[in-house]
Amino acid sequence: xxxxxxxxxxxxxxxxxxxxxxxxxxxxxxxxxxxxxxxxxxxxxxxxxxxxxxxxxxxxxxxxxxxxxxxxxxxxxxxxxxxxxxxxxxxxxxxxxxxxxxxxxxxxxxxxxxxxxxxxxxxxxxxxxxxxxxxxxxxxxxxxxxxxxxxxxxxxxxxxxxxxxxxxxxxxxxxxxxxxxxxxxxxxxxxxxxxxxxxxxxxxxxxxxxxxxxxxxxxxxxxxxxxxxxxxxxxxxxxxxxxxxxxxxxxxxxxxxxxxxxxxxxxxxxxxxxxxxxxxxxxxxxxxxxxxxxxxxxxxxxxxxxxxxxxxxxxxxxxxxxx
Amino acid sequence: xxxxxxxxxxxxxxxxxxxxxxxxxxxxxxxxxxxxxxxxxxxxxxxxxxxxxxxxxxxxxxxxxxxxxxxxxxxxxxxxxxxxxxxxxxxxxxxxxxxxxxxxxxxxxxxxxxxxxxxxxxxxxxxxxxxxxxxxxxxxxxxxxxxxxxxxxxxxxxxxxxxxxxxxxxxxxxxxxxxxxxxxxxxxxxxxxxxxxxxxxxxxxxxxxxxxxxxxxxxxxxxxxxxxxxxxxxxxxxxxxxxxxxxxxxxxxxxxxxxxxxxxxxxxxxxxxxxxxxxxxxxxxxxxxxxxxxxxx
Ligand SMILES: [Zn+2]
Numbered sequence: 001x002x003x004x005x006x007x008x009x010x011x012x013x014x015x016x017x018x019x020x021x022x023x024x025x026x027x028x029x030x031x032x033x034x035x036x037x038x039x040x041x042x043x044x045x046x047x048x049x050x051x052x053x054x055x056x057x058x059x060x061x062x063x064x065x066x067x068x069x070x071x072x073x074x075x076x077x078x079x080x081x082x083x084x085x086x087x088x089x090x091x092x093x094x095x096x097x098x099x100x101x102x103x104x105x106x107x108x109x110x111x112x113x114x115x116x117x118x119x120x121x122x123x124x125x126x127x128x129x130x131x132x133x134x135x136x137x138x139x140x141x142x143x144x145x146x147x148x149x150x151x152x153x154x155x156x157x158x159x160x161x162x163x164x165x166x167x168x169x170x171x172x173x174x175x176x177x178x179x180x181x182x183x184x185x186x187x188x189x190x191x192x193x194x195x196x197x198x199x200x201x202x203x204x205x206x207x208x209x210x211x212x213x214x215x216x217x218x219x220x221x222x223x224x225x226x227x228x229x230x231x232x233x234x235x236x237x238x239x240x241x242x243x244x245x246x247x248x249x250x251x252x253x254x255x256x257x258x259x260x261x262x263x264x265x266x267x268x269x270x271x272x273x274x275x276x277x278x279x280x281x282x283x284x285x286x287x288x289x290x291x292x293x294x295x296x297x298x299x300x301x302x303x304x305x306x307x308x309x310x311x312x313x314x315x316x317x318x319x320x321x322x323x
Numbered sequence: 324x325x326x327x328x329x330x331x332x333x334x335x336x337x338x339x340x341x342x343x344x345x346x347x348x349x350x351x352x353x354x355x356x357x358x359x360x361x362x363x364x365x366x367x368x369x370x371x372x373x374x375x376x377x378x379x380x381x382x383x384x385x386x387x388x389x390x391x392x393x394x395x396x397x398x399x400x401x402x403x404x405x406x407x408x409x410x411x412x413x414x415x416x417x418x419x420x421x422x423x424x425x426x427x428x429x430x431x432x433x434x435x436x437x438x439x440x441x442x443x444x445x446x447x448x449x450x451x452x453x454x455x456x457x458x459x460x461x462x463x464x465x466x467x468x469x470x471x472x473x474x475x476x477x478x479x480x481x482x483x484x485x486x487x488x489x490x491x492x493x494x495x496x497x498x499x500x501x502x503x504x505x506x507x508x509x510x511x512x513x514x515x516x517x518x519x520x521x522x523x524x525x526x527x528x529x530x531x532x533x534x535x536x537x538x539x540x541x542x543x544x545x546x547x548x549x550x551x552x553x554x555x556x557x558x559x560x561x562x563x564x565x566x567x568x569x570x571x572x573x574x575x576x577x578x579x580x581x582x583x584x585x586x587x588x589x590x591x592x593x594x595x596x597x598x599x600x601x602x603x604x605x606x607x608x609x610x611x612x613x614x615x616x617x618x619x620x
Contacts, residue, residue, distance in 0.1 A: 170552075182551070183532050213502075228489045251409050314505075318496055
């Protein structure tokens, strides 16, 4: 597994122009509303220009992967700080230890009682190392299972924020059954008698991501990716050269629009132009609105419907033909 | 796959091979480096008579070794497609065509119904010879259908894992098979039917992190490499060499991850003993009349 490439910290001039144009349009629109003036003659050409510019900044898949890893991209806790109250982090798997990469606990999500599960990458270098950049050990997944037990017992819908390059590929992780822990988490989540809404907020790497990804709804932020393997991992298998990651990213079809087309996610959550890191409050508002809306839509169902809905959702995923 | 039908109905623990399968040749055992008469190897469930090394088996041979008689095949009607238009050094359809020609099956999985010491079971056998047993949509779908059909017919499920993990060429669709197989296996849990997995060399990646390790009982073959991350990736992470025997079946038994290691030549007997204890009702399930069946629902 490779570590985030954080070289791309500046926005491109095109994105800058786009953001300025958006701001001008917003100003004109609010002026139109507050003064009652008809400003359409001014707004129409600006909107047309905006459409053109947005097409120009359409990104390659690899550029999106880099955006998902860019320095300053909000981590799970930055969203949680903006969207929840009274988050009580619960610790430990009661067997071995407390994983810092996969954390969780009950909270109020925009006023709704939920059980949060999330991968936390870390904010500064020390924090990132402590959390292994969001790559959980088996005790992380076993803690998730424990928290899902609590969610069932207390009727708390589960909200999972996914952001990991994958489960931690360490020697001790293997000794403690990394594969077993992920499999148990997938199974436990599929059996939840409460609704679950998952959102890939940055990176969705392989089984380590899927372990908390068994939602009745699975959402993804516009510049997040979700795949069976990282582009670097695929490149080193295919071309024996992780520098071919851009080619691998294209082949893997791992972007949010790709996943929507494949039916793997229900919704792509729009990010501020240029990426969530350029306006964390706006990104959080979009994530909060989408997750809350899906929670509210699911709220009217029965435990049996939540279980069967989730099972049917995943049962039908795949592409094949019959003879 | 036609070979599956050629085998005699009742045979001793160690099955004689068909002539077409084993030309009379000598081969070198990769473990003890001794020359082994291949016919002797086949007569010994493909376990080296000299050192006990368990050779890797394709799904057809595995079915012969595992079951009393021929397998009534369920799989084969689900075919892979190139949904992502995946291109690397060659196209996914080219890779698939090569693996299909080599193995004679649509994808890396054989499922069906058979007997183990006269107990009827559903069997799902991964085929390492097909693209390293990688798990794509077809493998997931066939395992899911086998689990559901076992549930409907009241059969225990025996799954033989042999896989390098998920199939990269199906990207996230492949990843989702981990979830799909997990939800389909509920068909057995709900009906109180045993689910036993046999982890063979190698069982890694997404297979280890899904259906293979949520079995009621996990059996491993001696010396099999079993793990989530590959040894090379782990070595890159920890930057030191891995201990001897790391991720081998014996290591996993020691760490509490598998229930038992069973020599391939004793597997049928051990499985039958377990099935009779866990699910006495299996004893009463009659063998099916037909050999080829219609498609699973
Ligand atoms: Zn030998």
